[in-house]
Amino acid sequence: MLQKKVCMLGSFSVGKSSLVRRLVESMFDEQYHTTIGVKVDKKVVNTGGEDLTLVLWDIYGEDVFQKMRMSYLRGMHGYILVADGTRRQTLEDALALNERVVAEVGKVPALLALNKSDLTDQWEIDPAREAQLTAAGWTLEHTSAKTGDAVEKAFLHLAQAMLAK
């Protein structure tokens, strides 16, 4: 079975881990996150009749105390950049992070997940900004780890993109 290394990137508390927990089989404890800054999980998706194993590296969110370890990104085949749709700043932080990621590992298939889509009344990202990002080449998904909306779809999308590459 074909395997791909996929990283989950984004600021602290945007819901990366929640997205992963939503749909993966997991065997490691959450405390891996805080100890070594990464938790490895696995998700098998089927695209085009073919099974694909996604090994998900859920990387601990950046904050003022801890920078992300770039070495965890080595060899990744794709990544999901996660931002909290109810906090505009997290999107900008994610995009800034993305700059560093591209500088470190080069261009690989990526997807931008605007999470917490269930909280529509607190949504801070206006459609114009989204259109701008789409124009810049981003694939966007409004996901909700809470309801499960578009989570599967997001991973499937990325899988297809990685296979197409």
Added chain:
Amino acid sequence: MAEQAQRRAFEAQAQEKPTDNNHAFEELRHLIVAPEQEGIAAIQDRLENLEKRTQDVSSVVAEAIQMRREKGDDLALADALAPTIQETLRESVRRDPHVLADALFPVMGPAIRKSITETLRGMLESFNEALEHSLSWRGIQWRIESFRTGKSFAEIVMMHSLLYRVEQVFLIHRETGLVLNHVVAPSAPAQDADMVAGLLSAIQQFARDSFQSGKTENLGNMTFDELQIRVVSGPNAVIAAAIRGHAPETYNLAMQETLEEVQRLYSSALVNFKGDPGPFRPAESQIARLLETQYREKPADRKRPRAAIITGAVAAAVVIGWFAYSTYLLVEWSRFLSELRKQPGIVVVSYTQNGRTFHVQGFRDPLAEDPKKLVSQAGLDPDRADLQLAPYYSLDDAIVARRATALLHPPAGVTLTAKDGELIPEGSAPQNWIAQLEEKAPWIAGVSKLDESHLQNSTLQQLNTLKSTLESIVLLFPLGRAELDAGQEANLTKAAKNIRDLVAQAAPLHQIVTVDLVGHTDITGVEAANLPLSRERADQIRAALLRNGVKSASVLPRGVGTSQPLHDESTEEGRRLNRSVTFKLTLSPLPAAEIAGAAPVN
């Protein structure tokens, strides 16, 4: 160079004057370039002619493959050839499977044997381990430990009996942390290899980042209690081994060698890895070699079962032997006892066995067989026989006969037997012994009757013999005279001795011997003279007998004349034999009153 410059100059001139010198130019041109043109035509022909081209390729194909391989890019060539080779093999098998089977036979046989041996060895080992641990004291301790810690018994056994066991080996793509191949030891617990490999890579990188070690340095070992993870890293691949217990340092060398082999064999696939582990499937054979299991050596323990078996066998043999010997003894003793019971004069009342000694209680007639001798005859140890036989008088026929014999001392030729209390003497015995027998027999214990029908009286027989001898004697006289014929004295003497013997023999029989001396005459002469003559002849013999020691009471002379002739008188011989005295013996019992005081004659 000079030639080319010259040619260009000519060509330039020719173009300036095309019409004037056309023919000449063509000729010149032909002279100059014809060889090159022919050469080009030949090359073109070689390229277009399939046969020639094939010839060319065939001469370099082997060298080309060789060169390609030396460049190290063998995977592309292998990829290109693989479908053709597979198809060729398939076709070969379809046409004639024997060709390939024969070719592979020398390889397949050992491979299959090795595989079977390995499998069996593994099975035996785990079976032995299980057997060894399931029932021992240690096994019970381990069960308690299993109960206490919540771990499975198998895990506890493994922890204690294994020196080390390589449970899993991961072949990991270094860059991505993805699993290229993964092998698990039989029955070892296995987690999801993809995630484990990912996290292992993450930990490696974490360690590298955290402790600022160089890019080329790697985390070699991670130890958690009984579990150890050993990692060796190459440029593109990482081999990680999960080991329970403590593997020796040399194991790392084996890992390193395997890694190098994998790096060498899959170099291009590792570089071009895009997430497809397919090309690394064959690497299983390499990494599976790292799945080692080393049990604790327990030479003493290994020997114990054999020692136990030998001890057990010896003990069993001893027990069986002892049992067999005891049974044998018991059988022999039983046989002896039944023999003893058959013995006349011995009565067995009870017997007991105490250890190896047999106690027999009963009675024995002093005339019965010696029981100690019987024990020896039965092949038993007389020292082991405690025979408590009280003396008694047996009324058994054989013992009665023996007792009678001991008391009566029968003369040679006389045997004594007994039957139901009746003593039966057989043979010929003299009168005095018979008298003793008749007197003593009723006093012998066990004898109630005496049967003398088979006993001959030898004294009586002798008496009868003497009687017939005497009565056959004829004493002859001359015609008309009362004196014995000459030569008759010997007969007279013989008759005298005979009578004396008769008297002596008859005495113990309490018989009185009376001998009639009968005088005869022939018919010659007158009867009145013959009768007195016959009487005279008898008197003469009586007197002669008396002279020869015969008592007068025993002989009674009488004359019968010619009244009782012994022979026919018609011949002289007959008449001669009638001039005689003959003997007639009479035995008559002694009157009872005289028996008591009867003194033996002579």
